[in-house]
Amino acid sequence: MNYTAKEIAEITQSKLIGNANLCVKNIAFDSRTIYSTTDTAFIAITTQKNSGEKYISSVIEKGINIIISEHKTDGFDDVTWIITPNSVEFLQKLADHHIRQFPNLKTIGITGSNGKTIVKEWLYQSLWDEFKTVKSPKSFNSQIGLPLSLLQIKPDHEVGIFEVGISKPQEMEKLANFFSPKIGILTHIGSAHIANFETENQLIDEKLKLFKDSEIIIFNGDNQLVYNKINELYSSKKLISFGLKNHNDLKITNDWKDRNTEIKISYFGDQFSFPANQRDEATLSNALAAIAVMKEFGIENTRIVEKLNNLKTVEMRLESVNGLRNNLIINDSYNLDLDSLKIAYQFINEYNKPKKVLVLTDFIEGENSDTLYQEVANLTNEQNFDKILLIGAEISACQNLFTSETNAFNSTSELIESLKLNQIENSLILLKGARKFEIEKIKNILELQKHDTVLEVNLNAILHNINVHKSLLKPETKMMAMVKAFSYGLGGYEIAEFLQYHHIDYLAVAYVDEGVDLRKNGITVPIMVMNPEQNSYSTIIDYNLEPEIYSFRVLELFCEQLKSKGVSGEYPIHIKIETGMNRLGFKEDEMDDLIQKLKSENVKVKSVFSHLSTADDLSEHGFVMQQINTFQRVTDQLISGLGYQPIRHILNSSGIVFYPDYQFDMVRIGIGMVGISYNPEVQRLLQSAVSFKTVISQISDVKKGESVGYSRRFIADEDTRIATIPVGYADGIPRLIGNKVGKVGINKHLVPIVGNICMDMMMLDIRDLNANEGDEVVIFNSNPTLEMFAESCRTIPYEVLTSISRRVKRIYIKN
Numbered sequence: 032m033n034y035t036a037k038e039i040a041e042i043t044q045s046k047l048i049g050n051a052n053l054c055v056k057n058i059a060f061d062s063r064t065i066y067s068t069t070d071t072a073f074i075a076i077t078t079q080k081n082s083g084e085k086y087i088s089s090v091i092e093k094g095i096n097i098i099i100s101e102h103k104t105d106g107f108d109d110v111t112w113i114i115t116p117n118s119v120e121f122l123q124k125l126a127d128h129h130i131r132q133f134p135n136l137k138t139i140g141i142t143g144s145n146g147k148t149i150v151k152e153w154l155y156q157s158l159w160d161e162f163k164t165v166k167s168p169k170s171f172n173s174q175i176g177l178p179l180s181l182l183q184i185k186p187d188h189e190v191g192i193f194e195v196g197i198s199k200p201q202e203m204e205k206l207a208n209f210f211s212p213k214i215g216i217l218t219h220i221g222s223a224h225i226a227n228f229e230t231e232n233q234l235i236d237e238k239l240k241l242f243k244d245s246e247i248i249i250f251n252g253d254n255q256l257v258y259n260k261i262n263e264l265y266s267s268k269k270l271i272s273f274g275l276k277n278h279n280d281l282k283i284t285n286d287w288k289d290r291n292t293e294i295k296i297s298y299f300g301d302q303f304s305f306p307a308n309q310r311d312e313a314t315l316s317n318a319l320a321a322i323a324v325m326k327e328f329g330i331e332n333t334r335i336v337e338k339l340n341n342l343k344t345v346e347m348r349l350e351s352v353n354g355l356r357n358n359l360i361i362n363d364s365y366n367l368d369l370d371s372l373k374i375a376y377q378f379i380n381e382y383n384k385p386k387k388v389l390v391l392t393d394f395i396e397g398e399n400s401d402t403l404y405q406e407v408a409n410l411t412n413e414q415n416f417d418k419i420l421l422i423g424a425e426i427s428a429c430q431n432l433f434t435s436e437t438n439a440f441n442s443t444s445e446l447i448e449s450l451k452l453n454q455i456e457n458s459l460i461l462l463k464g465a466r467k468f469e470i471e472k473i474k475n476i477l478e479l480q481k482h483d484t485v486l487e488v489n490l491n492a493i494l495h496n497i498n499v500h501k502s503l504l505k506p507e508t509k510m511m512a513m514v515k516a517f518s519y520g521l522g523g524y525e526i527a528e529f530l531q532y533h534h535i536d537y538l539a540v541a542y543v544d545e546g547v548d549l550r551k552n553g554i555t556v557p558i559m560v561m562n563p564e565q566n567s568y569s570t571i572i573d574y575n576l577e578p579e580i581y582s583f584r585v586l587e588l589f590c591e592q593l594k595s596k597g598v599s600g601e602y603p604i605h606i607k608i609e610t611g612m613n614r615l616g617f618k619e620d621e622m623d624d625l626i627q628k629l630k631s632e633n634v635k636v637k638s639v640f641s642h643l644s645t646a647d648d649l650s651e652h653g654f655v656m657q658q659i660n661t662f663q664r665v666t667d668q669l670i671s672g673l674g675y676q677p678i679r680h681i682l683n684s685s686g687i688v689f690y691p692d693y694q695f696d697m698v699r700i701g702i703g704m705v706g707i708s709y710n711p712e713v714q715r716l717l718q719s720a721v722s723f724k725t726v727i728s729q730i731s732d733v734k735k736g737e738s739v740g741y742s743r744r745f746i747a748d749e750d751t752r753i754a755t756i757p758v759g760y761a762d763g764i765p766r767l768i769g770n771k772v773g774k775v776g777i778n779k780h781l782v783p784i785v786g787n788i789c790m791d792m793m794m795l796d797i798r799d800l801n802a803n804e805g806d807e808v809v810i811f812n813s814n815p816t817l818e819m820f821a822e823s824c825r826t827i828p829y830e831v832l833t834s835i836s837r838r839v840k841r842i843y844i845k846n
C-alpha cells in the first residue's frame with residue numbers, strides 16, 4: 032500500500048491530527064515486532080481482551096510518527112494521529128478500499144477448519160514462478176489478519192492468495208463484505224469448532240458465505256453435507272470438488288496407501304499420476320486442492336507433477352539453535368523474498384542479544400526488479416546489524432548499499448573458507464537464504480554440538496494449544512502456566528520467555544531454584560512457588576517470587592522472615608485450600624484462624640486455589656463437584672473474612688476441558704500446552720509440541736540364531752536386519768520397554784525394540800523396512816505419539832517427559 036495520512040483518514044472517515052502529507056506504506060500492529068519505522072504507521076488495536084493503546088508511547092520512542100488509535104494519548108503532539116471510532120473496522124475499511132483498486136487481480140480465498148496455511152503455502156510455491164503473486168503472511172486470516180494481508184497488494188501483482196479464518200458465528204459475513212475472492216477454496220471441515228458453533232450445519236453455512244460472489248468454488252467434497260450444500264446454494268457457479276471419495280471431480284483412483292505405486296488421479300476423467308512420500312489423508316487432500324487450482328490456471332499436467340514434487344512438506348519454520356561462542360543462530364533457509372525477509376526481521380526483534388549478524392544471499396525467487404536490492408538494503412540498514420555477510424553475485428554487486436560492515440562472497444563455500452564465521456561471538460546470527468545456496472551448511476558449522484538425539488520443542492504448537500484452551504474460557508479469565516520441573520522436561524527459561532512474550536498472566540514452579548533461574552534469565556512475570564522449602568524464604572523474597580502457603584507453620588515461618596528482612600508493604604502470597612486431594616492445604620475448619628492470622632500480618636493474598644484430583648476421569652464427576660463445591664464455600668468464607676477479593680483458581684488442563692463452568696478467575700494449564708488432552712474432542716484440535724528423535728547409527732545383518740545385546744535376550748528367528756540407535760536408559764527411556772514391549776517410528780512405520788535396552792543405546796528389528804544408516808528415528812511425536820509411548824512404558828506422558836535426561840539436547844522451533 033502507499034497512501035498519505037490524509038487519504039487514509041478520508042477513506043476510513045477518521046479524524047486526522049497532524050501532518051496530512053506523511054506517507055504510509057506499512058501498518059504495524061505489534062509493538063514488539065516493528066522492523067522498520069520508515070513510512071510505517073502503528074495501529075493500536077482494541078479488542079475485548081486487550082488494547083494496543085498501552086504500547087503507543089513505546090512505538091513513538093522507537094521512531095514511529097503516525098499513530099492510528101481510538102483515542103489520542105495526551106502529549107505526543109509532534110506525531111500525526113489518525114483517530115478512528117473502531118480500530119478493527121478501520122483496517123477493514125482501508126482493506127476494502129485498497130483491494131478495489133485492483134479489479135484485475137486474480138484473488139484466491141482459502142477457508143476451512145484445517146489445511147488453510149499449508150494449501151496457501153503450496154499454491155504460492157506452485158504459482159510464484161508463473162505469476163507475480165502475493166499471499167497472506169504466516170497464518171494471518173482473522174478479522175485483523177485478513178485486512179493486513181490485503182494491504183500488501185501492489186499494482187504489479189497478478190495473483191493474490193489469502194487465508195480466511197473464523198471462530199464465531201457472523202464473522203464470515205464481516206470478512207466477505209470486503210473480501211470476495213474470484214476463486215474460493217474450501218479445505219477440510221473438521222468437527223465444529225467446539226466453543227462457538229452449535230452444529231456443523233451452522234459452521235458450514237457460515238464458511239460458505241465467503242463464496243457468495245466467487246466465480247469458481249474448489250472444495251473438499253468428501254463431507255456429504257458440504258457437497259450437498261454447495262451444489263444447492265451455488266449451482267450457477269463453476270464447481271470443482273476434490274477428495275478421496277469417488278463422487279468428486281478431482282480424485283485419487285488407486286489405492287493410495289500402497290507405497291509401491293504412484294498416486295493416480297483423475298480430473299474430470301483426465302488421468303495422470305505423481306509420486307508421493309507422505310501419504311496421509313490430510314496431505315493428499317491438500318495436494319488435490321493445489322492441483323485443482325493449477326488446472327484452473329491452465330498449467331500442463333507434466334508441470335503440475337514437477338511442481339508437486341518440489342513442494343516443501345514442512346511449513347515455513349524459523350529454527351533457533353544455540354551456537355558456538357555464545358552465538359544464537361536463527362536459520363531461515365526455506366525461501367527468500369521480501370515478505371519473508373520482513374518476517375525474519377520481525378522475528379529477531381523478539382530476542383535480546385547485544386550484537387546481530389546477517390548472512391543474506393541473492394534473491395532468486397520471484398520479484399526481481401532493479402529496485403529490489405535497494406529496497407532490501409533500506410530495510411536491512413534499519414535493523415542495525417553489526418556485520419553483514421552477503422553471498423551471491425547479484426547481491427554482492429550491491430554491497431555498497433549496505434551501511435553496516437559488509438563482506439561479499441560468490442558462494443557459500445567461499446564464505447566458509449574465508450573463516451569469517453569463526454570471528455563471530457556473543458551474537459544473534461540470522462541465516463536468510465534462497466534454497467540454492469544451501470546456507471544450512473553454515474548452520475552446521477556454527478552449531479554448538481551436533482547431536483543426533485534431540486528433543487525438539489515446537490513453541491508455536493504450545494501457543495496454539497494454549498489458544499485452544501483459551502477458546503473454551505471467558506476472555507477475561509487469567510491463565511497461569513505450570514512450568515515446574517523444567518517445564519515438564521521441555522526446558523526452563525526458553526518456554527517461560529516465550530510464554531511471557533505472549534502475555535501469560537502467571538507462571539508457577541515447584542521449587543525456589545526453578546524460580547530463581549527464571550528471574551536470572553529475565554523473566555518478570557509473577558511466579559508462584561508451590562513448594563517453598565523452609566530454608567528458602569529469604570531467597571524467595573530476594574527474587575520477588577510468590578510462595579504458596581499451605582499451613583500455619585509455613586505462614587508463620589514466612590512472616591518471620593519478612594519481618595527479619597525488614598520488608599515493608601504487603602508481600603504477595605497464595606493460599607492453598609485442601610478440598611479432597613489430601614496433599615497440601617488449609618482445611619475448611621481452619622478458615623477462621625487463617626483469616627485472623629492473615630489480617631494481622633504484612634501479606635496480601637494474591638490468589639486462593641485448590642487442585643482437582645480426578646478432573647480427567649468423567650466417572651468421578653461426583654467427586655470433582657464435591658471438591659469444587661467445597662472450594663466455592665471455603666473461598667467465599669475466606670474472601671468475606673479478608674474483605675478483599677484474591678484471584679480464585681482450581682482447574683488444571685483437564686479441568687479446563689471438562690469443567691469450564693468452574694473457571695473462576697484463573698486456570699492453570701500444564702500438560703495441555705504440550706498437546707495432550709483427555710477430552711478427545713479437544714485432543715483433535717491440539718498439536719504435538721514435542722518430538723523426541725534420533726538417527727540410526729548402524730545397521731547390521733543378523734543371521735537366524737544369532738543374539739542381540741546384553742544377556743542375549745533377543746535371538747533372531749530368521750535372518751534379519753538390526754538397527755542400533757544412540758538412545759538408552761541414561762537418556763530417560765525406561766528399561767522395561769526393551770524386548771519388544773515398545774516401538775519407535777522409522778519412515779512412518781513402527782518397529783519393535785529388541786533385546787535389553789543399554790545405558791546409551793538400543794536396538795531395533797527393521798527386517799522388512801527400507802531404512803539406511805543416518806535415517807531419522809522417532810522415539811515419539813506423531814507415530815508413536817507421546818501417549819502411545821507412555822502406555823508402553825506403563826506410565827503417563829508427564830513421567831515420560833520429565834524423565835528425559837538433561838543430556839538430551841532441547842531445540843526450539845518457532846514459525
Ligand SMILES: *Cc1c(COP(=O)(O)O)cnc(C)c1O
Pocket residue numbers: 513561642682683684685699700701702703
Ligand atoms: C502441575 C499442576 C497443574 C497442571 O496440571 P496439568 O494436569 O498438567 O494441567 C495444575 N495445578 C497444580 C497445583 C499443579 O501442581
